[in-house]
Amino acid sequence: MQFKHPELLYALLLLLIPIIVHLFQLRKFQKEAFTNVAFLKEVTLQTRKSSQLKKWLTLLTRLLLLACIILAFAQPFIAKTNAFKTVSETVIYLDNSFSMQAKGDQGELLKRAVQDIITNVPENNRISLITNDNTYKNTTIKAIKNDLLQLDYSAKSMSYEAILLKSQTLFSKDKNRLKNIVFISDFQQQNSNFNPEKDSLTNILAVQLKPVNINNVSIDSVYISNTTASNYELTVLLKHSGTSIENLPVSLYNDDLLIAKTSVSLNNETKTIFSIPTNRIINGKISIEDANLQYDNNLFFNINKVEKINVLSINAENDSFLKRIYTEDEFNYTSTTEDQLNFNDLEKQNLIILNELKTIPNTLVSVLKTFTNQGGYVVVIPPSKDMATASYSDLLQSFNTTFKDITQTKKHITNINYSHPLYNNGVFEKEVKNFQYPQTNSFYNISNTGGSFILQYEDGKPFLLQNKNAFIFTSALNDDHSNFKNSPLIVPTLYNMAKSSFKVPVIYYTIGNDNSFDVNVHLNQDDILSMVHADVNIIPKQQYFNNKVSINTIEVPSMSGIYTLRSKNESLQNVSYNYNRADSELIYQDISNLKNITHSNSITDSFDVIKSDTNVNALWKWFAIFALVLLIIEMLILKYFK
Numbered sequence: 001m002q003f004k005h006p007e008l009l010y011a012l013l014l015l016l017i018p019i020i021v022h023l024f025q026l027r028k029f030q031k032e033a034f035t036n037v038a039f040l041k042e043v044t045l046q047t048r049k050s051s052q053l054k055k056w057l058t059l060l061t062r063l064l065l066l067a068c069i070i071l072a073f074a075q076p077f078i079a080k081t082n083a084f085k086t087v088s089e090t091v092i093y094l095d096n097s098f099s100m101q102a103k104g105d106q107g108e109l110l111k112r113a114v115q116d117i118i119t120n121v122p123e124n125n126r127i128s129l130i131t132n133d134n135t136y137k138n139t140t141i142k143a144i145k146n147d148l149l150q151l152d153y154s155a156k157s158m159s160y161e162a163i164l165l166k167s168q169t170l171f172s173k174d175k176n177r178l179k180n181i182v183f184i185s186d187f188q189q190q191n192s193n194f195n196p197e198k199d200s201l202t203n204i205l206a207v208q209l210k211p212v213n214i215n216n217v218s219i220d221s222v223y224i225s226n227t228t229a230s231n232y233e234l235t236v237l238l239k240h241s242g243t244s245i246e247n248l249p250v251s252l253y254n255d256d257l258l259i260a261k262t263s264v265s266l267n268n269e270t271k272t273i274f275s276i277p278t279n280r281i282i283n284g285k286i287s288i289e290d291a292n293l294q295y296d297n298n299l300f301f302n303i304n305k306v307e308k309i310n311v312l313s314i315n316a317e318n319d320s321f322l323k324r325i326y327t328e329d330e331f332n333y334t335s336t337t338e339d340q341l342n343f344n345d346l347e348k349q350n351l352i353i354l355n356e357l358k359t360i361p362n363t364l365v366s367v368l369k370t371f372t373n374q375g376g377y378v379v380v381i382p383p384s385k386d387m388a389t390a391s392y393s394d395l396l397q398s399f400n401t402t403f404k405d406i407t408q409t410k411k412h413i414t415n416i417n418y419s420h421p422l423y424n425n426g427v428f429e430k431e432v433k434n435f436q437y438p439q440t441n442s443f444y445n446i447s448n449t450g451g452s453f454i455l456q457y458e459d460g461k462p463f464l465l466q467n468k469n470a471f472i473f474t475s476a477l478n479d480d481h482s483n484f485k486n487s488p489l490i491v492p493t494l495y496n497m498a499k500s501s502f503k504v505p506v507i508y509y510t511i512g513n514d515n516s517f518d519v520n521v522h523l524n525q526d527d528i529l530s531m532v533h534a535d536v537n538i539i540p541k542q543q544y545f546n547n548k549v550s551i552n553t554i555e556v557p558s559m560s561g562i563y564t565l566r567s568k569n570e571s572l573q574n575v576s577y578n579y580n581r582a583d584s585e586l587i588y589q590d591i592s593n594l595k596n597i598t599h600s601n602s603i604t605d606s607f608d609v610i611k612s613d614t615n616v617n618a619l620w621k622w623f624a625i626f627a628l629v630l631l632i633i634e635m636l637i638l639k640y641f642k
Contacts, residue, residue: 008074015063022059054637061634068627076619088178090610091167092117092129095185096154098295098583102186102211109209113184114148116603117141128170130163132156133558137170153295155511155558155579160194168202175201180610182207184603189587196596204597205606211586215242217266218296218584219286224303224507227278232303234274236286240266241586252276253285281305283562283574296584300562300576301507307520308332309502312349314341314364316383317356317478321485325494338364346371347546351501353379356476359388365395372398372469375545377501379494382444384476399467403474404445412437413463413484415456420466422454422496438487440475455489464493471497502548508576509553511560516552519565521572523549531556531563531575538563553577
């Protein structure tokens with residue numbers, strides 16, 4: 001038992017006063033003459049005993065009465081903690097990822113969780129609540145009730161570690177406060193499991209909401225697997241968890257028009273192929289019917305008019321290998337010599353290749369610097385001999401790189417940076433450890449700061465590096481000097497250099513990823529591009545160059561669909577966005593054995609635990625009642641005790 005005002009307990013010393021008065025009471029019995037002496041002695045003895053007993057009972061009653069009054073004013077209570085001196089803080093994490101669309105015993109997991117939170121948290125209690133895409137700090141359920149009732153599923157995802165760290169930032173810095181984190185989720189399996197470290201200052205209550213079944217079919221991905229002169233082969237990958245399915249219809253739409261339909265049987269995963277003509281612009285949608293998770297039943301994609309990339313090669317050596325790579329179905333390839341170069345054509349290019357020029361004229365250096373500042377890319381292939389180092393230095397200093405002396409020695413190119421954007425897009429299925437390494441007969445030593453090495457020699461020196469918008473070879477590529485042209489690396493390397501100079505939109509993007517692409521458009525000053533879908537109008541992050549606009553999307557859009565890129569009222573092209581399919585796999589972590597949390601399957605039970613930790617059972621009313629009862633007892637003793 002604890003007291004809200006323990007200082008009032010000093011008043012219990014006042015109980016000494018009636019005791020002292022009783023002990024020193026000097027009143028004597030009055031003698032009366034009576035004829036029968038024996039009877040008189042007996043009456044006197046009985047009267048004295050009765051009087052003493054009545055006095056002791058009265059004293060005891062008064063002492064208890066006074067004690068109860070003092071204790072009532074001290075306000076005694078019972079609690080697990082010193083609740084009157086400790087303030088409780090609660091942070092609630094509510095998982096609104098798409099996996100919470102799964103149905104539990106009482107409907108969709110998220111909708112049921114919202115109702116339980118509203119029911120169990122007192123309306124005016126101060127709390128903080130976070131979801132995957134919103135934070136409500138130091139608020140009340142009453143204030144955010146409408147937001148919770150309208151809470152939608154989010155394409156954004158957060159790791160368990162990030163959620164815990166974010167929750168901790170919402171607490172005050174007062175170490176004397178009770179801090180509770182209520183973690184409400186289905187605890188879907190992630191790359192790193194939910195396993196919080198022990199924290200003596202914070203109570204973590206984990207509520208795992210479980211669906212009644214884990215059956216789900218999802219359209220995992222769509223890609224063009226083969227191209228002919230007249231058709232694309234469009235491959236659709238479907239994944240499934242739970243009971244196998246014998247017959248699942250799969251539909252292909254162009255806008256709202258059904259153009260193909262097939263049926264598949266499903267056990268884990270399967271593929272199906274559609275054939276579509278190459279000469280049509282497709283605003284596609286793959287659709288299935290599945291009663292479980294709804295968000296992954298559609299996948300949008302676009303096949304737009306082929307946007308060709310402009311590549312210019314300024315040659316002092318044979319460029320036949322470039323012509324074989326930059327074919328006219330994807331590229332506008334132009335070849336010229338230095339003396340026939342038209343400088344007016346440079347600003348129209350996306351990629352310019354300096355093919356073993358012995359010297360770079362000052363005018364060309366100046367134009368190339370402007371070109372790269374405007375988003376263009378340059379490939380530098382040095383000559384095998386007689387290079388005018390000073391002219392190359394004038395250009396390469398813009399990219400924090402300069403050529404120094406040449407080393408005449410034969411070296412193999414053995415190290416590949418597989419994580420570089422040139423190679424991390426499916427060029428290699430796995431890291432190759434043993435193949436016929438290309439070689440060169442000499443290479444230029446360089447000074448470089450800030451660039452990334454793409455290909456390296458066996459001693460770690462670079463053969464190819466990238467710094468800003470420049471790809472720089474340190475060795476000539478002519479047949480007399482190197483066999484790199486005959487290596488399997490030559491095609492993906494130069495092909496992806498051109499692709500990186502103008503990022504043609506892919507058939508679809510995943511919401512939440514860092515997506516970027518280029519649009520071939522000329523804008524006036526202060527003009528902007530917007531992305532429009534139904535009633536949604538978005539202005540994405542964009543950067544304008546002379547011959548293109550670079551679009552970057554990561555925070556937007558938040559809704560899947562086909563978006564139209566517009567300049568004012570002109571429609572330029574369509575781009576598709578889809579939700580990440582990570583939530584489609586209904587595999588859950590078992591958190592029942594974790595030691596540093598309080599585990600429950602019920603939101604109500606978890607909030608009952610918090611209430612019991614801070615519950616205060618006030619006892620002052622009982623002591624006031626006892627005092628009243630003792631007062632009545634004292635009056636009865638005085639009146640009826642003879």
